[in-house]
Amino acid sequence: MKKNFLNLEKKFSDFEKSKIIIVSFPFEKTTSYLKGTKFGPEKIINASSQVELFDEEEWFVPSKIGISTLIIKPFKGHEKALKQLEKIVKKILDLKKFPIILGGEHSITIGSLKAVQKFFKKFTLLQFDAHADLRDSWLGLKLSHAAVMRRCLEIDNNINLVQVGVRNISEEELPFFEKNKKRIKTFWAKKWQKDKILKFCQKNIFLTFDFDVLDPSIMPSVGTPEPAGLDWDRTLDLLKMICQKRKIICADFVEFRPIKDFVAPDFLAAKLIYKFISYLVKFQRL
Numbered sequence: 001m002k003k004n005f006l007n008l009e010k011k012f013s014d015f016e017k018s019k020i021i022i023v024s025f026p027f028e029k030t031t032s033y034l035k036g037t038k039f040g041p042e043k044i045i046n047a048s049s050q051v052e053l054f055d056e057e058e059w060f061v062p063s064k065i066g067i068s069t070l071i072i073k074p075f076k077g078h079e080k081a082l083k084q085l086e087k088i089v090k091k092i093l094d095l096k097k098f099p100i101i102l103g104g105e106h107s108i109t110i111g112s113l114k115a116v117q118k119f120f121k122k123f124t125l126l127q128f129d130a131h132a133d134l135r136d137s138w139l140g141l142k143l144s145h146a147a148v149m150r151r152c153l154e155i156d157n158n159i160n161l162v163q164v165g166v167r168n169i170s171e172e173e174l175p176f177f178e179k180n181k182k183r184i185k186t187f188w189a190k191k192w193q194k195d196k197i198l199k200f201c202q203k204n205i206f207l208t209f210d211f212d213v214l215d216p217s218i219m220p221s222v223g224t225p226e227p228a229g230l231d232w233d234r235t236l237d238l239l240k241m242i243c244q245k246r247k248i249i250c251a252d253f254v255e256f257r258p259i260k261d262f263v264a265p266d267f268l269a270a271k272l273i274y275k276f277i278s279y280l281v282k283f284q285r286l
C-alpha cells in the first residue's frame with residue numbers, strides 16, 4: 001500500500017506542516033448487500049498516486065498546501081471504533097487542520113460528526129447519497145449504515161440535513177421523514193436544482209459523500225448500487241459551488257467498495273477527492 005494520499009514527497013505530506021489531513025478509516029461491520037468497503041481507503045490511496053497534481057481547471061497545484069495521511073486500524077467493536085474516530089477528528093480540529101475521512105461504511109459519519117459538534121454548535125449535514133439512510137434500524141442494528149443520517153440528527157437539534165441525489169427511500173422511513181420536514185430537505189436525483197440547495201445550507205457544512213450517489217455506470221464500486229445517479233460534471237459543479245458559498249468544516253467519503261482489477265472507479269474516487277481538495281484550497285480560508 002502507498003503510504004500517503006497522492007504519494008506526496010515528505011515536504012508536502014508532513015503532518016505538522018499539512019493543512020489537510022486524510023484519515024484512512026476502513027471500518028466495516030453492517031454492510032448489508034455486498035461487502036468490501038474495508039478495502040476502500042487502501043485502493044483509493046493506491047490509485048491517488050496516479051492523479052495529476054496540477055489542476056487544469058483551477059490552474060494551480062492544490063497539494064502544495066500540504067496533505068498528510070493517517071492510516072488508522074479501526075477497533076473491532078462498533079461503538080469503540082466510532083469513539084476512536086471521534087477522538088482523531090477532534091485532535092485534527094484542535095490543531096486547526098481540515099479532516100477528510102475515507103471509509104469504510106457510512107456509519108463512521110457518526111464518530112466524526114460528534115467531534116465536529118464540539119466545535120460548531122450549528123451546521124448543516126450535506127449528504128450526497130443514493131439512499132435516504134433514515135431508518136430507525138436495519139437488520140436489527142441501530143448503528144447500521146442504513147440508519148446513519150437518523151442517528152446523526154439525533155445528536156443535536158441544531159443540525160439540519162440536506163440530501164442530494166437520493167433515489168431510494170423506504171416506506172418505513174416515511175413517518176420520520178414527514179415528521180422532520182423542517183430539518184430534512186431532500187433533492188431527488190431527478191429533480192435536483194443546484195441553486196435551491198444553498199437556501200437550506202447553514203453557514204457551516206459537514207459534507208458526507210457516499211459514492212453510490214454517482215451513477216453506477218461511472219461508479220460500480222459500491223455495496224448498494226442504484227441506477228440513475230449523478231454524473232461527474234454535475235457532482236463537481238455542486239462541490240465547487242458549496243466550497244465557494246459556504247464554510248466546510250469536515251468531510252468524509254464513504255462506501256467505496258473496490259472491484260478486483262477494475263481500477264477506473266478507484267481512480268475516479270481518488271480524483272474526485274483531489275478535486276474537492278482543489279476547491280477547498282482555492283475557495284476556503286484553510
Ligand SMILES: [Mn+2]
Pocket residue numbers: 129130131210212213224255
Ligand atoms: Mn448510500
